[in-house]
Amino acid sequence: MLDRYRQSGVRDFLDSTLFVDLNLYLPETLMTKNRYCRDDPLIRARMPLLDHKFLEFVARIPSGLKLKEGVLGKYILRRQLSHTFPTK
Numbered sequence: 001m002l003d004r005y006r007q008s009g010v011r012d013f014l015d016s017t018l019f020v021d022l023n024l025y026l027p028e029t030l031m032t033k034n035r036y037c038r039d040d041p042l043i044r045a046r047m048p049l050l051d052h053k054f055l056e057f058v059a060r061i062p063s064g065l066k067l068k069e070g071v072l073g074k075y076i077l078r079r080q081l082s083h084t085f086p087t088k
Helices: 002-008 013-039 052-059 075-081
Strands: none
Touching: 002 013, 013 052
C-alpha cells in the first residue's frame, strides 16, 4: 500500500490518501460488491459519481475545500445542490 502512496506523486496527505482509495479500495472492494448487487434483482446499486472527467475535476480541488470541519462527505456537492434541492 505504501507503494500506492508513492505512486500518487502528491505531497498532500489527503490527496494521496484519496488516490490510494480510488486505486485500491474502489476497484477491489466497492466495485466488486456493486457487481454482485447488480446480479440480484432485488438490490439496486448505482455508482453515479465515477465518471472519469468528474473524478479528474474533483482531484484538482484543493484539499482545504474537500473537508468541512475535518469531515469528508461531499460538502461541495451538497452545498451546490442545496440551491436546487433545498432541505426541509
